[in-house]
Amino acid sequence: MKTKEQVSRRDFFKSAGVLAGAAAWVGAGAHTVEAAEKPSGLPLRRLGKTDLMIPPISLGTGPGQDVNVMKYAITQGLNFIHTSVNYKNGVAADHVAEAIKGQRNKVILGLKITWKPDDDAAMDAALETLGVESVDIAFFNIHKAEQVKDPAYKRAAERWKKAGKFRYIGLTTHKEVVACMNNALNQGFYDALMPAYSYSMEDRDAFPALFERAEKEGLGIVLMKTRKNINDDLYFDAVPHYLATAGITTINKGLTSFQDIQRMLEAAAQPADPDKGFRIRDSISIASTGHCSMCGLCEQACPLGLPVADVVRCSDYYMEHPDYVETAFETYRELAQAPSAAICLDCTLCEQACRNGVPIVHHIRRAESVLA
Ligand code: SF4
Ligand code: SF4
Structure with missing residues (x-):
């Protein structure tokens, strides 16, 4: 291809x-x-x-x-x-x-x-x-x-x-x-x-x-x-x-x-x-730099198999889409184990894997503070 x-x-x-x-x-x-x-x-x-x-x-x-x-x-x-x-x-x-x-x-x-x-x-x-x-x-x-x-x-x-x-x-x-x-x-x-x-x-x-x-x-x-x-x-x-x-x-x-x-x-x-x-x-393409395109590379890079892209999605829903705030809470609640500062420590492997330059760690922290 x-x-x-x-x-x-x-x-x-x-x-x-x-x-x-x-x-x-x-x-x-x-x-x-x-x-x-x-x-x-x-x-x-x-x-x-x-x-x-x-x-x-x-x-x-x-x-x-x-x-x-x-x-x-x-x-x-x-x-x-x-x-x-x-x-x-x-x-x-x-x-x-x-x-x-x-x-x-x-x-x-x-x-x-x-x-x-x-x-x-x-x-x-x-x-x-x-x-x-x-x-x-x-x-x-x-x-x-x-x-x-x-x-x-x-x-x-x-x-x-x-x-x-x-x-x-x-x-x-x-x-x-x-x-x-x-x-x-x-x-x-x-x-x-x-x-x-x-x-x-x-x-x-x-x-x-x-x-x-x-x-x-x-x-x-x-x-x-x-x-x-x-x-x-x-x-x-x-x-x-x-x-x-x-x-x-x-x-x-x-x-x-x-x-x-x-x-x-x-x-x-x-x-x-x-x-x-x-x-x-x-x-x-230019306007979407820094935004998640749901490619899943971050999850493949995570050594703990955490649902990173889902957390980015929840964080996006919460901040960018007023109609989806409730969905952000629901989806976050349904995650078996969301990444958090305590689990991830200073790993950042997911963020390094992202080709769109999404500030993943920032999304993880934000989701943890407002959605958890
Ligand atoms: S690697 Fe980046 S663009 Fe792909 S799903 Fe994860 S955050 Fe989104
Ligand atoms: S920072 Fe957390 S979610 Fe990201 S790769 Fe590391 S352990 Fe996984």
Whole structure:
């Protein structure tokens, strides 16, 4: 695979499908879900080889999500909703249940599987929370590349699919993302991947080849965390370029206001221009120096195997995102063993391993003082 330096502008946009105009726009097709209203006019895209036709912008369900905004999103054609029973201590899933009540046939529902692959009770409880018998696609939530190879996931996927809990299976990951995606593709049973991917990621040039491979092998790609470390103006300029990348099906994003929805739809309707795209990527790269891109290198460097990147994420949530303060506390509380001054002493190996220059030790200290 080419290194970051070896990827030329032409290579990127060739792989991104922009030069060839090869964005994966497709027309309407077989669909078990009744077509949603589409006042946005954005063409639907097929998710890999599935029969799920979804819009290029879809709805995540993070903090700050409001039931009425979700209902509005559905009326605007954003009929693919992805959720987890863990978000906001289960409140997000309750909101989804309320938003889709009476209109399940208008929504394509995605569910993150945050429980163990042998936990049938948790699977049933999640469906009950959502008020549905099944979801359209479920995503195993795995952030360790080695774990992706565990055959228990394939067995669980087959068992739950046979039992009618979901129709399609995907994998979502926000750490060791490239390696997790590679291993998932090698497993051969996934229908879609939902990676964290942002132009601010240090290893972003490793992704287009993976997206292309996924497309060739019939997997859809649902992007998440595309806004990581990107300011508003740059982000909305970047949206059409994400969507023009070969293999990308949709951007899944928590949209917490009517204005947010309209702005995303307007951004998605803009054409992607290769030169502009490169300028945006360069600007984002410069602006994101010092911010975490969730590559996971710090955790690999930690001799104690501590969840360093999670602590950086919590600290970021606390300081940078007012809507995510509660999530920062929840996530920090759930860590088995957070790094601290007493455990780490003067080690700093994680910080030395970080190629983005993230002041990790400062984040560890801050998290310890405000979140512990
Ligand atoms: S802190 Fe640095 S090394 Fe750790 S995940 Fe973030 S960018 Fe990667
Ligand atoms: S400073 Fe702490 S978290 Fe970082 S590598 Fe050392 S022991 Fe691990």
